[in-house]
Amino acid sequence: MARVYNFSAGPSMLPEAVLKKAQAELLEYGASGQSVMEMSHRSKWFDDIIKETEAALRRVMNIPDNYKVGFFQGGATQQFAMVPLNFMTTGKADYIVSGNFSNLAAKEAAKFGQVNIIGNSKDKNFTYIPDVKALPYTPDASYIHICQTNTNFGTQCAEIPQVEGVPLVADMSSMILSKPVDVSKYGCIYFGVQKNVAPAGMAIAIIREDLLGKAAANVPTMMNYTAILDKDSMYNTPPCWCIYMTGLVLNWLENEVGGLAAMQQINEAKAKVLYDYLDGQEFFTNPVEKPFRSTMNVTFTSPNADLDKKFCAEAAAAGFVNLKGHRLVGGMRASIYNAMPAEGVDQLVQFMEDFRKANA
């Protein structure tokens, strides 16, 4: 068996220890005589799994008691609609557009009310995040929406908006569980799980209780946070396997990594190796303004598009796969989520240096 270093932005690497645990439990979970893939979501076995997964997320992220946690199908993209359908009580909301996902979120919300784009970094191809201290916030906005890390452009927020009385909603898809966050600063945090948590097929939302219960009566049940949370994420059949895998990853974070502060140190050390290398030579360049460089998604280009292509092909042949940048950005992108081992980054840098010497 030869596992590659997979730098995909998502779905992405899972910790090997987690995959092995899932493998060991694949045919029979506990003494249930069946796989988690086969069991009833109403069984005692699965009830324990979903409850323990939520409890683990609460422990790992230190989620205050006045927040609900829900598991939803439809990915982060469905959250782009659920957020306005559930929270846009004043008919308007503020959006910061700092990349293509926040742009999509703003466009979706505009179907349901007035969206004010209070900041936009398109002018410099999303290589920075607008200064949150200098934005024209709307006093009666229902919420402010941000994207905490822009997966395709390789940026992350250095600061977040805090406006008295206006809840902050954050898409954390590509940084969730990579470091501690103060949940109490947000009204709602949501993320698709396939970047840093589990296989594809689910989003998780963490929602402050006072924001719930305000959706209009004609909002479809499956788009209504309250309807689903009232049934403990089991209004219908939930994505059982994804929930189980989320639990295994949280277990790994808690017991093998030692929690999010330890994870942050590991992640920052990995990113530093890559950015230090990028800053120390002139063949490869990273376009992002330094304060906004993402710890999770590192973008870079070689001197031209032909060399980019050659780089990706040779890298893949050497066991470093999915380094091609997003189609909107070009160049390369190394997604170095929690499960990417430090050796993967060290060896990538060595490969980059060999490629530079051979092609400079």
Ligand SMILES: *Cc1c(COP(=O)(O)O)cnc(C)c1O
């Ligand atoms: C990947 C991603 C999405 C889209 O997620 P889906 O689960 O595919 O809908 C949205 N926002 C961000 C920041 C992402 O990285």
